[in-house]
Structure formats: C-alpha cells, structure tokens
Amino acid sequence: MARDSQAALVALNRFGLGARGGASGDLVNAASDPRGFVKAELGRPNGVLLEAPGLQSTPQLGRAVFAYQDQVKQARDAAAKAAAPIEAQPTGEQKPVLRRNLSLNGAATEIAGQMAEAKPADNAAKPETMQPNAAAPPAAKPAPQPLNVIQKTFRTEALARLQRATLVECGFTERLVVFWSNHFCISATKGELARIWAGAFEREAIRPHVLGRFADMLKAVEQHPAMLFFLDNQQSLGPDSRAGQNRKRGLNENLAREIMELHTLGVGGGYSQEDVTALARIITGWTFAGRQGQLGTPGSFVFNTNAHQPGAQMLLGKSYEATGLAQGETALADIARHPSTAIFIATKFVRHFVADEPPPALVARLSDIFVKTDGDLKALATALVDSDEAWKAPLTKMRSPYDFLVASGRLLARVPEDPGRYLNGLNLLGQPLWSPSGPNGFADTNAAWAAPEGMKLRLDIAAQIGARLGTNIDPLDLLEFAAADAASIETRRAVERAESRQQALALLLMSPEMQRR
C-alpha cells in the first residue's frame, strides 16, 4: 500500500495520542495502513483496563481516607490538650493557633503557609502547583512537606495513566477513556474522597466499558462512590423515607439533574423539572458505606433502603414501581436507550473526533448505530473510524493541554517517572487532571484551547521542555517521527533554522502539526 503521511497524521493525532519517537515506527506503520493502525486496539478490550502495582480499589482507598482523617483528628485533639495549659486564652482565640500547628505537623493537606481553614475542596485542589519538581526554576524553596495518603494516591494514579498514555501504540482507546472520563467527569476538588477516588473511578467505572455498552458504563458511573460523593447523592434522603423522617433532611436533586442533562439526554432532551425530581427520588438511597461500615464495607456502593423514597415514581411518562434498587437501575437502563441520549452522545463523539461543528450526516449515522446496537460503544468507535468524514475533515481541532503534553512526551520517548511536571502543566493550561470546574467537564472546542493566554502558556512550557531536553536530540529526526513529508515547508524551515536545538524543539512542539488534530 502506498504510504500516506497525511492520513497517518489523522490516524495518529485525531484518533490517537501522537506518534512515538525512537524506534516505534509509528508514522511509517500508520502511513501504510491508517485505518488498520487505529482499529487494531479495538480488538483488545482488556488492553483498556489499567492495573499496576500500588493501584487500589475504591473501598480500600475510602478506608485510607477515613483512617487519615481519624489520624488528623487525633493530632488535633492532642495538640489542643498540649496547648491548653500554655495558652491561657479565651477559647475563641485558640482555633487559629491550633490550625497552624496542624498545618506544620504536616497533617493538613497543604504545603507550608497555605491557609488551613480553606474549605476541603480548595485545600486539596492545588498541591501539584507547588511541588518541587515544578517547571519553575529550582530556586531556594522551603523544604516540601511529606505528601499525605490522598496526595500520594492521586499522583500514583496520575502516573499510571500518563505512563499508559505515553507507551500505548496508537492511543485510540486511551483517547476514548479520556473522552468518556470527561463526559462522566467528577472533580477531585470536591474533597478528600473525590481526590483519592478520581483515578479509581476512571479505572473501575469507565475503562471496563469503553468498548462495551453505554448502559453498563452509565450504571457503573452512577453507582460509583466517587460520583455519588461528587454530586451529593450520598446526602440525599427520600423525604418520606425512614431516615428522611427521622433526620428532617431530604432530597438533593444534583445528581439526578446532571444524569439527564449531562450524562444522557442532554439539555433539551425532553425532560422537565418534574422528571428531575422524580429521578432524584428514585435514586435516593444510592450511597456508599461510611467509616463505621453500618451499611456495608466502608467506601463501597450500597443501597440504603432506609433513605429510599417509598412508592412508585412517574419518570418521562412511565411509571416505575417501588422495587428498591431495581427501580433506579431500570430507570437508568431506559434513559440510556432514549433517542435523545443517542443523539447527545453521537454529537459529542463527533465533536471530539471530527470538528467543533459536527457534520450532521455523521452524527445521524452514529446516532443510528447507537440505537440499533443498543449503545454498543465498540460499534460506535468502529463506525467512526470507518467513516469518510473523520478522515477527510481538515485537522482543525486543537490539541487539549493533556493531548499536547502527552504527545510531546511520546515524541520525545520519555516515559514519565514522576507526574509532577505534567500535573503542573495541566494546572497552568487550565485543564487540571480530573478536576474540571463543573460537572460538564472540560470544553472540547477550539474556543477553549486556542485562547490567547493558553497559547502563550503553551509556548512557555514548550520552551521549558526545549531548554531541558533539547541538548541531546536531533530536532529534524523528531520532525520525521512526528510528520515526515506531511510537515509543511515552513515548519521544516523553522526547525532547521532555529538558533539552537532547544529552540528548534520548542518550535517543533508548537508547530501546527503538533498542535492540531
């Protein structure tokens, strides 16, 4: 077969995570059989799973957080006792002192100097920006505090994902993982549990179903403790349930609304406020067992009958009988099959892979396949690769910050051993890992990623990479790995004529061939 480098760019950049440098031969292989190169990974569903030493299950991690929180509390109590005789102050003024002690003990989640009274979400949100291996120059810094179990876990999970993304052949299935993980996003900024569970959520609820069925992924996501925590469902009580009556608390419609608006039907997908409230009632009792383990293994999904709103519910014109957990599972299965869901998913899918303005014919075809195969996501991905649109549409999509950093690492054949630089870069570029600012996830359009400030920061990061790694590379070799004869004359010339290898690398990483997909 003739070699088609332009099609290889589509295969590697639009569908995959970019060509790997070194002896991979990615560009050559992709150029000789572009579709085959992409589809090869679809035959290996187990290859999507991510297992590595040190990666723990959600209940294990939940218990680790509970234990950590107990430890913090004990340290605080001990400090209070120790401080009491010395500081003969009114009780009202003791708090700040104790909190500062806490922080200095390393028990708080923050680095030194950070205010300890921040709400937990923010407390946990930013530590990566301050890590010593930041892209910042190694100026004199205060000694870093030891990481707590939550930070350690987050970094372990991040590293596992980054290593997989760097090593995987084409990266089509990894891109699918990122797509679905963003579609069903949680945010680690919600709190300690969300932060420690962010990676496990993706491994347990997303990866097993990326080449499986949408309905299965939906169920796995909405029953995952991380999602129940992120969208407050563990606090939602049926107003007429035993717990609701006893505790004078009640419904929280957050998760129910986002299930319909963001996960399935899409806004305008034909549901009303009444449907939101009905689904919220239906999924009351969907929670996870707490530290005491009264309901089950701490940190695992449980259905709490005591919190479940009794009675049948009318949802989207259909009555769901009072069948406990099955009431919600049946409702989710129906919503997964709803025609609006097919259109919503197909549109997002095509927007991600083809163009910000998805070609309607392709959306219609994928939506049709979604319906006919009852949400078979492998069939959906295959149809996309088989379509002509996906190969003919010009490469106008901007690489997201994650894509950009991963593609750079792949091209340089650098397998990360520490996630710090990546996490820093993602924070700076506005795509902090597993931490979108809302349940709608990160944007998937050029408006978000080709903005002026973002481009400037990308250049700064590219220049840092160039300065750090440019010494021992041949930039023209890298250009061959990345684009070969699909590279423009101007890009080639910019790389050739750069005043240093460092500069050449920065320019190559920022070239349209490396930025567009």
Place this chain on the structure above:
Amino acid sequence: MIDCVENRLITSRRSLLLGGASFAAWAYLPKFARAADGRDPRLIVVILRGALDGLSTVAPIGDPDYAGLHGAIALAADGAHPAIMLDSFFALHPAMPEFARMYRDKHAAVIHAVATPYRDRSHFDGQDVLESGYAGPGRVQSGWLNRALEALPRGERVSSALAVGPTTPLVLRGNAPTVGWAPVALPQADDDTAMRLVDLYRHRDPALAMALSQGLQLDKAASGDDMKPKPGNAVAQMRQVARGAAKLMAADDGPRIAALAFDGWDTHANEGGPVGRLAFLLGGLDGALAEFESGLGERWRDTVVVVATEFGRTARINGTDGTDHGTGTIALLAGGAVKGGRVISDWPGLKLANLYEGRDLKPTADLRSVIKGVLQGQFGLSDRVLAETVFPDSAGARPMQGLVA
C-alpha cells in the same frame, strides 16, 4: 527568513507587538477618555459560575417568610454573626464588609429579584444565556460584552478587553479583539522563539498567530513580583486575580474592559449561613472588590464592577442544608461611578403563591436591563444598539436608568 533577521533587532516583545499590523488588539490606541467630562470609564464584569444564592447574600430579612424558607442557613440581624442591614428590609451577608462600606459611601448597589430571560435550570445553558446576551441558549459564538465593544464608535474605541484566566469567557468572545492574562508564573519563552513561532503561524495557521500574539502582549505588563502565585485558597486566589486585573486596567494604555469568572457557587449541600462554605466564597468576592478599588486607584472613580450569576437558587432549603437550582437572584454593582447606597427591587414576596413555580424567588427585573443601564451610563451606547446588537431581541428590557452617577 528575512523576518527572523528583522525580528532579532527588536528586543522587547511589547514593541514588536505594537509595531505589528496583525495585532488588532492594539490597533486602537486609547482615545476613549470622554472629552466632555474628562471621564475615562472602566467596566469589569465578574461572572459567578454555579448560581449564587441571592437570598443568602442580600437577605430579605424583613420578609416574614424568609426565615422559615431559608431555615438553618437564614441570615439574621442578631446573633454571633449578624447580617449588615442595608435598609430596613434587606441585610447583607456578614462576610462582605468591604461591599458594605462601599454601599454606605454610595458606591455600591444591589439589584434584587433579577434574572436573565432564561427560565430553565441548567447551569451551562444559563451561563450561555447570561454571557451570550441572547434570549435563549444555543448561541455561543459571541458574548454581549464583545458586541458592546464592537459597537463603540471607532474614534473612542476602548483598546481591547481583558479576559482574565487561561481561557476567554464567552461574554468576551467575538470579533472585537481581546487579550488574556492569568496569574501564573512560569519561566517564559524568550522573545526570539516567540517571534519565530508567530512568524510560522502567520504562514501556516492564522488563527493561532492571532491567539498567540494577543497572549504575548499583556503578560509583561501584568507581571511583577507580587503576581507570583502564592500558596493560597480560593479566597486568596480571587484577590490575586483581581489585583492583577486591576493593575493592568489602571495603566493609561491598559484595557478599559475586563471579564473574569469565579467558580464554585453551586451550593447544593451544607451551604452554610453567616459562616460556612458560601460565607467563605463571599469573603473572597468581597476581597476581590476591595482589590479592584485599591488597584485602580484614581480610576476607581470612573469604574463600574458588575457581579452577575446565571440564576438563583431555591427559596426553600433542600434536604441537605443547601439550595437547588432556582431562578431570581441578585446582581451587585460596585465602583466610584455607581450611584449606590440602594437596593433596587420590586420585591415579589416569598409567599408560596408569589414564588416562581412554587419554589424560586420570582424575578421582577431583567438582568439585561441592569447591564444595559450600565453600558449606557458608562459608554453612551444607544437604546437601539443595546436592543438589537448587544442583547438581540431585547427591546422589552429597557435600560435601567440612573445606575451610573
């Protein structure tokens, strides 16, 4: 590569950018001081993403139904953390002493029971309507603030608008040039590399050329030692962002218009009353307003800050001591140019029959009227431009008069 040779002669990124023809953002040097009265108006738009609970920020404690509906998180005029009485009916959240001071000095105002024309409860559609300025969702190509910029007479064109943060908020997206700035410190690419890349983009990718050029511009003007990221929580970050934006805007040749967004207002659970989660965020907002005031210095006199959110929250607290998505809420105005010291409201009341769909504060004012009033007062935009271009199909929402002194 003649360009490269030439470029090397230019030492500062800023001088390059001022000299380049493709840098539309700087094509209109500031000439907007209004000759007649010597004013040099500034406008800052702060978007609170997530839907602010207006009833907890400016509480109608004179309404007999308020305390019952807002239950455990209701503010009160007494207690350990009393709300600050703005008049005999409305009280301000105690986490906002700076805003209270501005209000007393008649440089801050509240518009209550206000909403955009959007009546459903999706954050994302609600934010699109708030920021796009269209009557309904689905129009996300440009924002009302950008179209307002475009509508300014050419001779008086405000140089360019400042988007604060790594991405441009929708409200500022569109044809009129904008520049971006975010408070981060990273060793920068040197000017030569930057110029080579701009040159490559000009030949191969004009859209990226434009974006990168604009991104390079304000960066140096804004940076300084005090802008290095510091360890800090959301409150410190809000202040830091405001401080940087104010610094840029205070310059004689700086942007006159800026937009920024603060996240995190979606208080479904454990919202807190006088203290707690919302109080914490409001403290950050209050600090940001104080930073604008001090950073803008003399320019504060001619400044209006508009604080707006996509919609309000339920009047009655939900089952988890928070509030779910609602409708009517507040807008805040602050700045030396505000005719303040007032809570502007046609109060709908909180009796069940008066609530929108039996659950939300009923909006009695259109947020577009408020913004139109500010745009008219600050920049003299006509009713027609406001009703057709800036906020299409909004003739029914007349500009609110007398907001700007």
